[in-house]
Amino acid sequence: MIVNYLKISLRNLLKNKYYSLINILGLALGITCVFLINQYLSRELAYDKFHEGSENIYRVMWENDNPQTRTPHPLAQAMVHDFPEVENAVSLSPLWGPGLTRETFSIRNPQKNIQYDETGVLAVDTTFFKVFSFPIVKGDPDKALKKMGGLLISEKAAHKYFGDENPIGKFLSVNDDKTLTEVVAVFKDVPELSHFHFDFLVSYVLEKALEDPQSQYYTWADFGHYNYVRLKPGTDAKKLESQLMPWLKNYVDWSAEDLKYFEDNRYGLKLQPITDIHLKSNVRWELEGNGNIDYVYMMIAAAILILVVACINFINLTTAQSAERAKEIGIRKSLGALKRQLIIQFTGESVLVALAAMLVSLAMIQTLVPVFNFMTESAVQFSMISLITILAAIGIVVGLVSGIYPSLYLSSVKPTAVLKGKFLQSPKGTSIRKAFTVFQFSASMVLICAAVIIFNQLQTVQNRSVGFSKEEVIVIPVKNQDALGDRFADVETEFRQLAGVKEVSAASNIPGRSFNQNEIFESAHPENDIDASELIVDHDFLKVLNISLVEGRDFLRENPADADNAFLINETTARNLQLDHPVGKQIIWERDGDALKATVIGVVKDFNFQSLHHTVKPLLIKLGNNGFNYIVLKLNTHDFNKTIKEIEGTWKKFDNRFTFEFFFLADNLNQQYRNEQNINRVIIAFSGVAILIACFGLLGIAALTFRNKTKEISVRKVLGAEFGNLVVLLLKDFTILILVAVIIATPVVIWIMQHWLQNFAYRVTLNPIIFIGAGIFLILLSWVTLGYLTLTMARINPATTLKSE
Incomplete structure (x- = not known):
């Protein structure tokens, strides 16, 4: 029976090549978008989860009306001492350079005369490896950070300066041989999905020796360090957080009035999960630039919209072809086929189409991944096994979901009505198809308007007067x-x-x-x-x-x-x-x-x-x-x-001593909007895909609709209808549907984009021209899409279609 179903499914796909191609291409585009966003999301959500027990690691930050990540150096060890819930803690800091960027060091292997400028240098407490999971591959992790003058380097740095030699016990000079440091350990390269990166570690023991003894750098008065704590499993982080400000009074001379002010204004120390830092933290003095969870949500929504639009195409085209398959269903039912068997048959056809789309998607993904990585400045990767597994899962789910309604619809056909030639498509089914078409173009409208508004906002922030001249200004960082x-x-x-x-x-x-x-x-x-x-x-x-x-x-x-x-x-x-x-x-x-x-x-x-x-x-x-x-x-x-x-x-x-470097001030300022530029590229691409899929579906539905109107058009021509009147008649219904889509989508996109614009202090106004223009664009696009079919129908010869009447 299954073999029979497969044969019939293949015959039906080949018989209706045009509609099969529309379905397969639409689903393939939808599956491709979902796969790319799924991989991107998996990557973004994986930041810092490589640490053992990452769910128990928190960064201690200062929360106020202008939150910051830096806190006093003594904080970490004081928390270990005073709170039994804190298993371990570490304080760390990049060695600061120009404008709170990382300081550049000239590091050299004096024996081989190999020299590079390096910025990835961190000063850390001796407890660093008890909080974070950066494995030591050579050397003793318990002793390495306790040795005066010791330097820990990454595998990449070890290969860069020492080649295949064992670097342990060898020396590197820092800044013109003024400081010789002994390599005491080598650690594995920091994973890409970490919220901070480094190639060199020095102990605060060494850095303190190099600092001015009178420096305030290590006191409670200086907010210049990054403090992390590892809590014992099962600890209530919120409860611990609520105790921090009263506790801090033991170390900082704050009055009761100060503490009340902090409490009233929600100032204080906050425990931030390390796994939230990349996507949910973009405050002052982040160690590195972060992502944005809102943009991830926007990408997910766009991908789901595209997949739903593709599934709707399949549902619309399948149900619209019901009249052509009515006799087949009627005969099967007359011969004893059960409704359950028909549902299995038609659902199987849907899954077959989805699997065919999966194969097309396979080729698309391999072609589009580099483009997607460029648009998002990401590094989405996959193995062929994981690609096929994920695509197969998506394909089967999409096939089942897309096939449920058509299967139920087709299996409900009454054989008596069909065999007597009285089968008519129900008004309810036609209404559902119209509703689906409205949804498709509403989704396209949302994506188009979002892309235009994001683009306009980016143009505003990049071209708005910022109160100073940024053009033709270059900046030279002073490294030495x-x-x-x-x-x-x-x-x-x-x-x-x-x-x-x-x-x-x-x-x-x-x-x-x-x-x-x-x-x-x-x-x-x-x-x-x-x-x-x-x-x-x-x-x-x-x-x-x-x-x-x-x-x-x-x-x-x-x-x-x-x-x-x-x-x-x-x-x-x-x-x-x-x-x-x-x-x-x-x-x-x-x-x-x-x-x-x-x-x-x-x-x-x-x-x-x-x-x-x-x-x-x-x-x-x-x-x-x-x-x-x-x-x-x-x-x-x-x-x-x-x-x-x-x-x-x-x-x-x-x-x-150092390599000469410069940058344009204007370019540096534009880098502040990288996340927005990335999301804009993705939304533009996705809106194009959504429009393409919607037009595919519109073309398919129109072809079936026009076919059913062949006799009506012929009769109208016989009765004297003019060419222009026929064109208007054929396009009117679809134009009304798109107008309804525009009306529905406009308040939705206004709400979404007003929320997004809250990220900016200076915002564009949501000009009605954007929505009117997008609506006109969709209507004109639909006319162009339907142009050939419409002209063909309007020129039909009545004698050909009515000769048998």
Whole structure:
């Protein structure tokens, strides 16, 4: 019997090649999208799960109106000491470089004269390997981090510097042989799906020895470290979290009033599951850029929409062909076929179509994975076995789901009506097909509008005035501050002599990077304190970026006292400090336990030093003399390559240890919107796929509908109907369906995109033209899709179709 069903299914597929092709291609596209998103989702959700007992590892972060990941160094071990629920804890920190980016080290194997610039260096507690699962492959993990001057390196670094030799006991020099470190252990390369990466580990034991003994870096006052705890299995993390702020009072001199303020404003320490960091955390000072769970949800929704649209195609076309298979069903029932057997037969046909789609999808996936990885900046991978297994599972499920309704519909045909030639498709079935068609184009409408709105928002944030000039500005990270010392003025003087350089300055940070924050207040009103980001600059910084002054003056070279006694603030700072006329007012800046008092000499116009996800925050600008992290140059050249070579040559006069690097400020700012750019590419691609599948289905349904209207059209032509009237008649019903789809989809997409736009402080308005334009586009597309069929039907010869009547 099964063999018979298979033969009939194959014959039916071959007999209706046109409709079979539509079904197979539509389902193949849907299955391909679902597979790609499934692999992407599996990858995104797998971050940090390679750690043994990852469900018990938490990062301790500071929660407030501007959350941050960094907390004091002593926190980790104090929690182990005071809370029995904490099994172990570790504090770690990258060795900071320019603008809170990782410091670059020149690491060299002096014996082989192999040298590279490295940024993946972490300082960690000796408990590092008791919290995280980074296996040691050579050396003793219990002793490695306790040895003064010891360095732990990854397998990749071991191969880079020592080749096939055993690196244990050998030495690497750091920064021009000033520091020789012994390799004491080799660990496996950090998995790609980790929220932080590194190739070198040093113990805080070593870093403390290199630090200034008077440094505040290891006290409770400094929020400069990343603390992680491993809780004992079964611990209630929320309950422990609620105890942290009262407990912290034992170590930090906070008053009861301070603690109440923290509680009222929901400030405090938070335990964040390590497996949530990649997708559910995008706060200040993340170790690396993270993903976004909202964008994952959007991709899942888009993939499911496409698969549903493809399944609807199958259901619509199968039920629409019921009249052609009615006699077959009637004869089978007359010969004793049970309804159950017919359901099995037609469901089997659905599964067969889905499996055929699976084979097509197999080829599509192998072709499209590199494209998908480019669009998402991901690295989706799969084995052939897993690919076939997943596709087979998806194919069977899709086949069963798509085949249920057509099977029930076809198996309910009454044999007496069929054999008497009285079978008519039910109005209910026609209504369902119309509803499905409306859903298909509603889904297409949602995806089209979403793609347009995301694109418009990206254009807005990339082209909106941010309050400074970012074009033709290049930035040089200062990797070797020791070499430059107090020679920043000499560097700038040399650069100014280059014909292609218009302006030069230096700064501790640049727009688009994380800024340190400290408390400031007007000396006359210490109760009105605010947190402000800090920026230390050299002369002419405002000129380089063309930042406007709204009141007062800039720092002056002829006024050396500005370095100690003057501040610039932005408009937001003035408003938040409630200063109507801030110039001349004294501000106290609390930094690293010290209080610096200076006079406001000017107010700069608000500019966006963070991404446009955020409103402008308070900013305090101070003049510095050296120790800058970036050199900033405004170019004025028609020969960019020549100017860059001249800049590089000048730079190497002052620092020839590190590789010369630069980047465009505009490119750096655009990197803040990478997630949005990725999701936009995916939504555009998926909207195109959804439209294609919907048009396939529309073409198939129209062909069957027009076939059933052949005699009606012929009679109308005999009665004098004009060509234009016939075209309108044929297109009218489908146009109405698409208009209904547009009306239904519009409020849905408005709700979705308003939610998404909440991620930005500066948002586009949802212009009605977007929805009207998308609706007109879909209607015109449907007319183009149906054009050939419509013209063919309108030109039909009545004599051919009515000769037997």
